[in-house]
Amino acid sequence: ETGVTQTPRHLVMGMTNKKSLKCEQHLGHNAMYWYKQSAKKPLELMFVYSLEERVENNSVPSRFSPECPNSSHLFLHLHTLQPEDSALYLCASSPTGWPPYEQYFGPGTRLTVT
Amino acid sequence: GIQVEQSPPDLILQEGANSTLRCNFSDSVNNLQWFHQNPWGQLINLFYIPSGTKQNGRLSATTVATERYSLLYISSSQTTDSGVYFCADTSGGGADGLTFGKGTHLIIQP
Numbered sequence: 001e002t003g004v005t006q007t008p009r010h011l012v013m014g015m016t017n018k019k020s021l022k023c024e025q026h027l028g029h030n031a032m033y034w035y036k037q038s039a040k041k042p043l044e045l046m047f048v049y050s051l052e053e054r055v056e057n058n059s060v061p062s063r064f065s066p067e068c069p070n071s072s073h074l075f076l077h078l079h080t081l082q083p084e085d086s087a088l089y090l091c092a093s094s095p096t097g098w099p100p101y102e103q104y105f106g107p108g109t110r111l112t113v114t
Numbered sequence: 115g116i117q118v119e120q121s122p123p124d125l126i127l128q129e130g131a132n133s134t135l136r137c138n139f140s141d142s143v144n145n146l147q148w149f150h151q152n153p154w155g156q157l158i159n160l161f162y163i164p165s166g167t168k169q170n171g172r173l174s175a176t177t178v179a180t181e182r183y184s185l186l187y188i189s190s191s192q193t194t195d196s197g198v199y200f201c202a203d204t205s206g207g208g209a210d211g212l213t214f215g216k217g218t219h220l221i222i223q224p
Contacts, residue, residue, distance in 0.1 A: 042118075042200075042213070042214040042215060042216050042217075043200060043202070043214040044214075045211050045212045088155060090157060092157075099144070099145035099204050099212075100145075100147075100212065101162050102159055102162065103159045104159070105156065105157040105158065105159075107155065107156060108155050108157075
């Protein structure tokens with residue numbers, strides 16, 4: 001596979017569930033990012049990892065927990081979410097960490113919280 | 115943090131037309147970028163342009179940092195140009211997050 005892949009593409013979960021989103025990049029990049037795109041709101045940068053270390057966290061609720069075990073993989077662990085967390089979650093990677101030049105985006109995971 | 119305002123919010127054009135999209139910033143421009151999200155949700159990084167002018171095919175962008183705005187030009191529009199165009203910038207020159215505008219929704223009709 002090439003580029004940035006995300007799984008699953010669609011996810012429906014209850015407020016008491018625990019689930020994880022996975023992102024994988026095959027571009028040899030050093031940095032990865034999680035974004036949230038809600039209806040009628042601007043894109044929000046959630047987390048930035050550079051060389052597997054978190055370098056940016058924009059006041060994201062603790063019910064979202066990122067994990068970057070290596071430079072190719074990024075996870076977003078979800079627990080006790082709220083309906084307002086329903087959104088498209090996008091992952092991206094870039095050659096450098098910050099600022100994020102030349103980001104390559106995955107197709108996103110459409111999350112619905114019921 | 116920085117405020118990002120995009121105009122127009124919506125734009126409908128015929129194929130072959132040219133268009134100009136604008137992005138205004140409330141503070142100094144640091145790491146301005148333009149993105150395109152197609153109707154299926156795929157987001158693409160178009161330009162990193164903190165100042166000056168860049169061109170890539172039918173698309174070009176100009177940032178006038180001293181006046182806190184950037185313009186994205188699309189020439190000879192094609193239906194594949196449809197989607198939402200976002201601009202974004204970081205605040206304060208540091209790791210303060212990347213703030214996006216609400217986007218310009220462009221529809222190119224055949």
